[in-house]
Amino acid sequence: MTLATSTTKTADFMSPSTGPSSGSRLYWAMADVLTITKRNLIRFRRTPDALFFSTVQPIMFVLLFRYVFGGxxxxxxTLPTGAKxxxxxxxxxxIFAQSIxxxxxxxxxxxxxxxxxGLIERFRALPMARFAVLAGRTIADLVRNVFVIVVMTAMGALVGFDFPTGGLAFIAAVALWLVFAYALLWGFAVIGLSASNSETAQVIAFPILxxxxxxxxxxxxxxxxxxxxxxxxxHQPLGVLIDATRALMVGGxxxxxxGQSLAWIVGMFAVLVPIAVWRYRERS
Amino acid sequence: MSYAIEAEGIEKTFGGDVRALDGVSFAVEEGTVFGLLGPNGAGKTTAVRILTTILAPDGGRGRVLGHDVVSEAVLVRRLIGLAGQNAAVDPYLTGRENLTMVGRLNRLSHEVVAQRAGELLEQFGLVDAANRPLKTYSGGMRRRLDVAAALVARPPVLFLDEPTTGLDPHSRSDVWGMIEGLVGGGTTVLLTTQYLEEADRLARRVAVVDRGRVIAEGTPEQLKADLGTTVLDVGLADAATAERAAQVLAQTATRAPSVVGSMVELPVDDGPRAAMEVLRLLDRHALSPTVFRLREPSLDDVFLSITGKPTEEGSEDGASPVDVPRTDGKGRRSRRRPGKSRQVSATSPDGGARAR
Incomplete structure (x- = not known):
C-alpha cells in the first residue's frame, strides 16, 4: 500500500471542501498520523540499503557472540527441562536489546x-495535527522494529535457539520488547529534535546507548x-527488560x-513523550 | 481597500541579540503579487516564517485575510500555501506521492487529493516524472513540484520564498510564467527575492528590506524611476581618476554618480544619449575609460540609491547564471551581480549608442 495507489481511483469530486464526516477532529488527526507513517514507510522501501545494513549489524552480533565469545x-x-x-x-x-x-x-x-x-518547516505551515509528525515517525520506526525482530528470531532459530518455554511465552517477550521499543523511540525523537543536524544526532545517541x-x-x-x-x-531499563524477557524466553x-519492565515503560512514556512534544514546539 | 496580508511592526530577535526583524510593516492587496526584495540575511525569510505561523513574532502583528497569525494560527494555515527555499518536499517520495501527502495533510479527501495531484502535475508539466522519486528531478522540476505542493489545497494566499534562487535562467523563466499564471486566477502572492529583475517582472508592489527593516516601498516603476532606468558603468585606471571622472560626469546623471573602487556608476534615463555625452565629456577631460557599459539596475544599485552604500552580502551566492565576469579587476568588489549587461568597447562610442 503506497500513497500512489490511492491516486489511481477516478475522481469525481470537484469541490475541495468535500471531505469525510465534518468536524471530526480525531478522524483527521488519525489521518494525519497515517499519512506521515506512510511517508516514512515509503522511505524505508526506497532505501532498502539502509534497512539491509540496519539488520546486518545485529546479525553479525548474533554470529560473534554465538560462535566467538559465547564459548x-x-x-x-538451567532450562525448565533441567538441562544446562x-x-x-x-x-x-x-540480541533483541541490541537490535532495538x-x-x-x-x-x-x-x-x-x-x-x-525543511520538510518539517512545510508541515508547520499546514493545518495538520502537530503531534502527527512525531507519532507518524515513531509508528513507522516501530514497524521497522517488528521487521528486525522477525529477522533476528529467524537468525536465532538458525543458530540453535529452540524456544524452550514455548511460542506463547516467546510472543509475550516480543510484545514486551516492542512496547519498550516504542517508548524508547520517543527518547530518540528527543535526541533528533535536540541535535543541530543528523550527524550530531547520531553522535549524541551512541554514547547514551x-x-x-x-x-x-x-x-x-x-x-x-x-x-x-x-x-x-x-536496575537500568534495558537491563530490566533483558532479564524479564530472558525469563520469559528461557524460563525463571x-x-x-x-512488573518492573512495565513500570519503566510507563515512566518512559510519561517523561519522554511530553519532552519530545515540547522540543518539537520549541524548535524553530 | 482590502488586504490579504498585513504586517504591522513585526519584530523578531534570535538568540537574544540577533535582530532579524526590526519593525517590519507592509500590506499586500488581494489578488496581487507583492515582492519582498533584499539581500541574504535581510530578514525576508523570517518575515515569511512569521506570516505563515511557523515562527511567533516578538512584537507587532501579522494578519492573513484579516486573521491574526498568532491567535488564529490554525485558521491561517488553511488559507495559505508555502513554497520556497526552506519549505522542502521529500526527495524519496515521487512527485505524486509528495502532492498526495501535502493534500492529505491539508485535510482533503482522497478523491479530491487524487484529482488535484493529477491537475497540478499536468499544469506544471510533470506528468512524465509523476511517479519518479524527486531526487531524480532537475532543480527546476523540483522547484515546480514544490510550488505545486503549495497549491494543492487551492489556498487564496501563497508565500513563495526565493522561488528561483539557484535556478538556471531557463528554469527561472519557467517559474516566472507559472507565478504569472497564478495571479490570473486571483491568488495573492507574497514573493521574496534577491533579484530586482524578478520583482520588476512579477510584483505590483515591492518592499526593499535591509537588516530587518523596510527601507523603501513602492511599485517597481517608482523604485526604478528613483534610480534611473539604466546604469552606465565607467571604469577608470584607478580610484583617484574615478573620483575625478565622477565629478565631471555628475551633470549628465539623474542622480549623483557613485564611485566603487575604480568604477563610476552613473544612473541615467536615456542610456544611448547619455553614453555619447559621457564619452564626449571624458574625452574633453582627457579621461580614458577601461570599461564602458550600459546595464539595467541591479539590487545593489537600489541599495546604493536608498542607503548610499552597497549591500553587505550582496549577491554573494555567485551561482547566479546572470553573473557577468568583471573585467577590470582593479580592486572592485567581485561579488556584484549586474543586471543584463553589455560590454562596450571604450574605443567605439557607436557601440555604446547601440547598447540600448
Missing part, C-alpha cells in the same frame, strides 16, 4: 534530517561484574521482572 561465557542457569542453559538461549534477549536500541538511532537521525531539509547496552546482562551474566556495577546493570520467575 567463553560461563552460565549458571545453552549460551544461544541466553543470547536471544541480548541501536535501531532507534534511525528515528533520531530521520527527525534531525527532516528538520534540516553504549553503556545501557553493554553495562547490562545482554551478552554476559552479571555475577562476575563488580557489586557497584551490578546495582546499575540490574517472571512476575516481578515483567
Amino acid at each position: 567463553a561465557v560461563k552460565l549458571g542457569g 542453559l545453552p549460551y544461544v538461549d541466553f543470547l536471544m534477549a541480548g 536500541s541501536f535501531g532507534g538511532i534511525g528515528t533520531a537521525v530521520g527527525l534531525a534530517e527532516d528538520l534540516q531539509t 553504549f553503556p545501557l547496552l553493554f553495562a547490562s546482562p545482554a551478552f554476559v551474566p552479571v555475577y562476575d561484574m563488580p557489586g557497584w556495577l551490578q546495582g546499575f546493570v540490574t 520467575p517472571t512476575a516481578s521482572l515483567v
